[in-house]
Amino acid sequence: MNPSEPASANPLPTGLVRYLPELEPELQQFLGEAFPKRDPQLRMARWKWMFLESARRLGVPPMVWLFRKPQGIIAHQGALTVSLQVAGARYTTGWFVETFVLEKFRKGPIGTGVIEKARLDLPFNLSLGQTEQMRSIQLRTGWKQIADLQTLMLVLNPSQVFQGKFGNPLVRLAAVAAMNASRRIRRWRGRPRGNAPAIRHLDEFGAAHDQLWNEVSPRYQTTVVRDAAYLNWKYVTQPGQDFTRLELTRNGKVCGLAILKFVEPAGSYAYRRCFLVDFVVDPTRDDDVRWIFEATWQEARNRNFDAVFLYLIHSRLQQLAESYGFLRRDPSRYLLIAADGVPEAVQRAALDAQTWFVTQGDSDIDRPASSD
Incomplete structure (x- = not known):
């Protein structure tokens, strides 16, 4: 200097x-x-x-x-x-x-x-x-x-998903036929039974969605707070992302939210993937949960996508997803915590896997592919 x-x-x-x-x-x-x-x-x-x-x-x-x-x-x-x-x-x-x-x-x-x-x-x-x-x-x-x-997959178009998976075309055709039969049976058994909610696309989240979270949050013991402020930060203002935000209402009252992401074929994936990134619903109301899956299925099908992926930690919601037709795949992510600075009762609750609700929207695994 x-x-x-x-x-x-x-x-x-x-x-x-x-x-x-x-x-x-x-x-x-x-x-x-x-x-x-x-x-x-x-x-x-x-x-x-x-x-x-x-x-x-x-x-x-x-x-x-x-x-x-x-x-x-x-x-x-x-x-x-x-x-x-x-x-x-x-x-x-x-x-x-x-x-x-x-x-x-x-x-x-x-x-x-x-x-x-x-x-x-x-x-x-x-x-x-x-x-x-x-x-x-x-x-x-x-x-x-x-x-x-957990990684869960709902196959919508087996012929595209199985493209290149089998050397013998006859084996692939048989696998496609078996998958089609299986998914129809599973989806029929797991489909929602009650009155269909109205479904609309959202630009942003507001007071009605705060009310939904306040009503359903006591049903979740350990989870990130998913109020409107969080949802707007995560799924409206996130740079480089384009999420589809669905609102489900019944009798004028919001009963569920679903956040979707659509990804075109890339890398080792030769098929179009929809991700159910996050959702807000009362986990004790089975039919409302099934309508979240149904709304996702409808949106993906209308866009001609081939499969829906769901990443999840929550035993009851996972059971409902599998009964709807989602298939379990090998996990590649794991929840870890360090909670030395909280009371013992809080530590005990947090160390119990059965208390958690985690989705793809948690952490940064919903980031754009170009962010890797």
Whole structure:
């Protein structure tokens, strides 16, 4: 530095630091190096939505932990800020995501240190497992694995889904015929029986959806609060995403919400996939739950999509999904928690897999494919 130039009055901190607005230029550079395949037009916008907007919504500082050297940021740990209800209490906590250390610094303790600092700063921490390496680190540092995030698939068009799955075309035809027969029987048995609700598309969520959540939330012991503010942040304002939002009403009263995402064939998937990303419904009202599945099926069929995917932790809802015709596949995500900073009764409830309701909308697994 030229001696005639004044020294910076507030030099940027180094070591383990929390988010500061002054660090955003370095954050942009870090994100570009860490995630070069991400759309540069969305990279910073999604980062701000994930960490700044989620925290602002609940009135807390952004849940972002960084390791900074004088030359810039070299490690990052973030958490999507959410309100969690468990054992009759609410906690402002976060889904741990975006754990990354620049490659040339991975051999040292920096990555583990950032992860551990983030865990210690929050009384209750959530994760959907991320990579096998990340799960291994978490389990070594006190996290507990609670449940598998079940993968369920409803096949609408077996001939397209099975395309390329069998070498012998006769075997494929037989498999398609068997699947068609099976899904018709299962869907007939599991179809909703009561009066059909009115179904409409939503642009945003409001007071009627707060009322729905207030009515059904006591039926869920441990879950992220899905009020209108959360639903708007997650499924209306999320950059780079285009969700279909369905409202189900009966006798003028909202009885269910479903959030869908439609994905065209890509990579190893040669068929069109619909995802039932999230939903709000009374889990004790079986027919209302079935109408959520039916509304999803109708929307996917009307758009000529080939299969519906549902990621779920909730034993009763999973049973209803399978009775409707969803087939279980091997899970690839796992719910982990670290809850050392909450009362013992809350820990006991959170460690019980039977208390949880988790969907694809939790954490960041509903992100655009270009965000990988």
